[in-house]
Amino acid sequence: MHEVSDVRVALHQAVLGDMATSKPKRLQKSLTYQAEDIEPSDLARSCASEDDFRQTLREVSSTDRLVDMWRKRLTSWDYADGPSWSQASSRTEERRGDIYDRLELGPETRKLLSQLIPVYKTEAPVVISDTHREWYSTTELHGREWYWPKYLDLLSAKGWLDHAIGAVNDASGKVVERLANPSDPEIYQSRGLVVGHVQSGKTANFTGVIAKAMDAGYRLVIVLSGTLNILRAQTQRRLDMELVGRENILRGASEFESDYADDPAWAKGQFATFGALPSALGGFDIVRMTTSVEDYKSLLQGIVALEFEKQEPALPLYDPQNLHRSSARLMVVKKHKGVLAKLVKDLNKIKTPLSEIPVLIIDDEADEASVNTSNPARTAKRTAINQKISELLRLLPRAQYVGYTATPYANVFVDPSDAEDIYPKDFIISLLPPDGYMGARDFHDFDLPIDAEERTVANSNEKSHVRDILIQGENDDPCLQEAMDMFILTAAMKLYREEEGGLGAGHFTHHTMLIHESVRQSVHRELLGRVTKLWWGAGYTGENGHERLRRLFESDILPVSRARAKGEAVPSTFDELARHVGTALNRIGGDDQPIIVVNGDKDIETGKADFDKRPIWKILIGGQSLSRGFTVEGLTISYFRRSTNNASTLMQMGRWFGFRDGYRDLVRLYLGREEIVGRRKVDLYELFEAICLDEEAFRSELRQYSEPVNGEPQIRPKDVPPLVSAHLPHIKPTSVNKMYNTRLVERGSAGDWHEPSAYPKQTAVSDLRHNVNTWTSVFESLSTEPKEFSHPGDGRGKYRFSALTGELSATEFLKLVSDLRWSDDGVRFLPNLAFLKKITQGERPKVDDWLVLAPQHNLDNTFTLEVNGRSYSWFARDRRRESLFGAIGDPKHRPAALRIAGAKTEVGNEVTESMKSPRRGVVVLYPVVEWDNRLEIGESGDIDPGKLVMTFAFVAPASSQSSDGRVVRFEAIDSGKGLVIDVGE
Known part of the structure; x- marks a missing residue:
């Protein structure tokens, strides 16, 4: 029986190996075909049936070798991005069903396989992309893949789970397919950005990208690896160990002549190995232009090391007859002006026409040093590293640029019209954190529905890990x-x-x-x-x-x-x-x-x-x-x-x-908990919590807008900047002067809490008084007695508050907010106003009325309206940069408002539930008195309306979401032409 088992494994290995470079095919036919090559043939034939396979699946465990082979192949098909043989989304039961259909498996075989190898249903990476030319597929590369399969084997040998390998395959493929075809005569430079998480394995992704790109024909790979030697050396070693391999490192030299001779991993045989130089085995070699100890230096002897071999001198290098018979060059270069200057100088000296070389530039930590931080309004001179990267892109017209970072804000704020800069005009890909990653959520209690006094080390990340x-x-x-x-x-x-x-x-x-x-x-x-x-x-x-x-x-x-x-x-x-x-x-x-x-x-x-x-x-x-x-x-x-x-x-x-x-x-x-930033005392834990929420919100926005509408992208990379937000006003995402190239025309906020911030300045007394007058009738109509709202809590104990209540019709609220005055002439509020107009005045209005909440607190902070003599609570808030307010609303008011607008599940409060209606929005009023005006309030609450800022938050009905799935519309400013391009329709 053991002998039959070995034959069975060999047979299925041959079947799955044959399908590795194609689509799933009829299993019974494949087993019969492959059995002819297995010896002894009578044993092979006894295993060459679905019945035998089904019986084997009944008897084996999930760790059996045969199951492991099938797990690898099924996972690969589960993760395949847009294969021709299935219209179903990856990582779904529907995709797995298509696989089984192609294999023509019976019901019981399907059930057994799914029990042993369930579909791993993780989300796919988020892709914000412009349209691109389809060219990359493993079918076209069949017979040319060399480094990518070896990299997959290495990851497997290191103990990576099949679904984790599938995720790297999927994400790296999404990058490579958006690069230009290296053998296309037409020149095109693609520029993209891959957004990972801090210390989450970005290097594994770009190693996969390099492997696939080299196999496809990219022959010069430049990795820009941070600004420090310590990081450059770490990146060089990782690529040498997992991609380049021993034979390419030694190139015939003695083991002891390697720059890794004193590296324990080298002695233990942990570097990738091929058995001989890849070129001797039908592949192609990688020539290292840098080592673990040496950054790029000016080359000697006529720059011979950078000269690319042409088997057919009359044809350009990018022609397949030359491209796939030439060695690739790899260099890991520190982002240093002097180092990059040497590289630019040497490239200008080589005989191979630079316009013929397919180049891939990987920019690790792309938001550091690479971005031009010179204000274009003040100077045309670029910062040093950015200038050198621009020179490389100009010198190498077939260069593809892919930036990697966990903090992308500086990159998405680059001017998209600056042809020499690194704006990711073609794609932005947001990676998911891998299994086993310990990230921001593991140190914070976001949305934890447990009272503060009931939290323990068992249910609170903060109590477990933070001191x-x-x-x-x-x-x-x-x-x-x-x-x-x-x-x-x-x-x-x-x-x-x-x-x-x-x-x-x-x-x-x-x-x-x-x-x-x-x-x-x-x-x-x-x-x-x-x-x-x-x-x-x-x-x-x-x-x-x-x-x-x-x-x-x-x-x-x-x-x-x-x-x-x-x-x-x-x-x-x-x-x-x-x-x-x-x-x-x-x-x-x-x-x-x-x-x-x-x-x-x-x-x-x-x-x-x-x-x-x-x-x-x-x-x-x-x-x-x-x-x-x-x-x-x-x-x-x-x-x-x-x-x-x-x-x-x-x-x-x-x-x-x-x-x-x-x-x-x-x-x-x-x-x-009390560190000094500038002149301000800050709680570092709350600071990290806020920026982690900012990051999650940004990634969530990217995911929401990544779904195509009628086959077209909702947004393109140039539309991304307005999706960046901040929870704390004194912490900027990145430099403010990079946020000037894109305007948001309409932003659908169905079921979202939104707070306008650009209220008139204290010097604009008439505008402040106008706004008070605009809201006065609303205050007059509020209930005389407050109602009590509560919520079990989402992180800071039970949320209770009192609020006066009232109602506005949909048209009344729209007219009111249309009449308000703003410090920026309403520019920041216009996208929201456009949305409110659409759900109120569109062909199919989606809001009936607005519930008004005016929270009241127990403090003596009250003001009196002259028209009716009633007192209302005011709130102390101060402005941030450019006279904008930061956070205005109180977190404890949000759950009730979101529930009433249909954006939150039941909160268990009778008052809240009684006010809910399917097409109802919520407006929460926050009359604000700024610091300089707090002494202006009389003992009876009298205050000059010119000292009062009438701020508010609103939640549009969750049911008001656009039926076509489109949630945003932008105007992109082409700074080069001075034109505004409507990209929303």
Whole structure:
């Protein structure tokens, strides 16, 4: 029977291998055909039937080798993007049904396969794309694919799950198919942006893109890898290890001549290998123009290394007869003016016409240094790195540019009409976080419907992973000491899991703590002294230190890990863990250097954070070098006090995001709750929460608008800038002067809470009075007694509030908001006004009336309307930049308003439920008194209407969504021609 099983595996392997480069085909016919080549033939024929396959599926487990082969192939078909053989969406039961139909499987076989190999139903990457020419398919490349299949095998060998490999295949394919065809005589430069998450595996995606692009014919790949040597070297090694391979690195040299001769992974055979140079095996070679230790340098001997071979000299390089017989060149280049200048100079010297070379430029951390930050209104001169990238794109007309970043705002605000800049005119692709990724949501309690007092380490991410840095005066040493104690305990926990939990010795290669308080080297010098003193004074081997660790284990580690370890080993007492503490201390400080400073200051740097060359169990002190792009391996404890007024920069400093295999429950984030940004005190936890919400909102908007309407994209990349928002007014997404190229004409906000912000300035007294008069009749019509609203809570306890209520007809509300005056002549409100007009006055009106809520609080903050003498609550709000208000509404008012407008499920409040109506919107009034005017209110509440700002929020009925699915309409400003182009119809 075992012999028959081996034959069966060989037979199905041949069948699935034949289908790998095509579509699913009739299984019975394929089995019969392949059985003729299997020996001995009588055994093969006995396995060559669907009946045999079905019987085998009844007997095997999900881990059987045969099932594993089928899982890989079914997953590949499940994830295929727009195949000719199926109209169903990827990763759906409908797609799987099409696969079974093509295989002509019977009902029971289908059922058994689906039980063993269910459809992995993750969402696909979000694509915002202009139309593109279809050219890329694995069918066309059949026989030419070399590096992509090898990369897939390597990912599988590393233990990647099939659906994760399928996701990389899908996402990388979406990028490559939007590049120009490298063998097309017509020249076209595609420019795109791939948006990942901080430390979420963007490199895996662009490695896949490079592999597929090279196989398709791209022959020069330039990877722009950050601004620091440490990041460039990390990226070079990753590409060399997973793509280039041993033979291309050595090129006939001795193993010991490799730049990785002292790299443990090289000695262990963990670099990709092909058995011989790919060109000797029918493939093509990759020539490295940079190494792990050498950035790009001016080439010698007539730039021979950059000269491309032509088998047919009379034909251009991009002709298939030359292209697929030429080696590819790869260089990983630091974004440095001098380095890029050398590259530009050398390219100008080579004999191969630059117009013939298909080039792929991958820009890692594309929002750093690459974007032109010079204000075009003040100077025509571009910033240095941007200028060099522009020169490369100008020199290399067949160059395709793909930027990668987790913080895309700077890139989407680039002028789309600037032909020499890097605006992603062709596509923006938003990647999903992979399985196992620990991101923003894992440290915050977004939308958690549990009262604050009922939250525990079992149901609250914040309580499990986040710890406050409490500062007494200027001293935070007690908190820093606790964080270091936690670092020791988690180190011991990792050792315990290796020994007691079955993970095996060496599972945790690295264990690190990162302290980030500043980018200034002088601060690092002082911090090194403090941390060193705390380490040697901690008394970890003495009674005091021992008891301190015991208390922290029992109060923190034990309850969190019991609730969140998810099967990982957890000691029941500190005594079970204690014997691993000594080993942990020895690993961290046994060389008398427990601390590594990574900041470029050679006088105080105490070691290298080279995670590739050796295991690192250390405390790291760093700033910019460790805050963008560079992966801090084994990061378990983060002590973070640095802030900024820029959301992109702050998010990139979130090194605690990433993959935490086997120790998610041990991760701790110590955050400053009262740090200074400019002149403002901020809570860093709330700051990160706000920018994480901004990021989620942006990605959500991209997903909403990515669905085509009548086969056409709703929006194109140039329409994306208005989708960027901010939850905190003092934190900008990126530089303001990059947000001037696109105007939003209409924005559908059905079921969304929206707050206008551009109210008249304090100096525009007549406009303020006009707005008060416009709203006066509404205030007069409000109920005399408030109603009580409540909601169980979505993050901050039970939400209760009182509000006066009233009603406006649809036409009354539209007339009212049309008559309001604004500080910007209504420019910012126009998109919303256009939407309100459409749902009120369109051919099919979608709103009947508006419920008006005027929240009342228990404070003495009231004003009196002269016309009726009634008092109403006012709210204290201040403006941000350009006289705009930031957040106006109170979060506790939102659930009731959203429920009444049909955008939220039942909240369990009778008052709220009684006011709900299918075509009803909600208006929430916020009379605002600004800081400078608070003393202007009389004892009886009298106030000059010119000192009162009548602000409001509104929620349009959820049922008012456009029937055709179109939710936005834009005007794009062509700054080069001075024209406005309506792109919404």
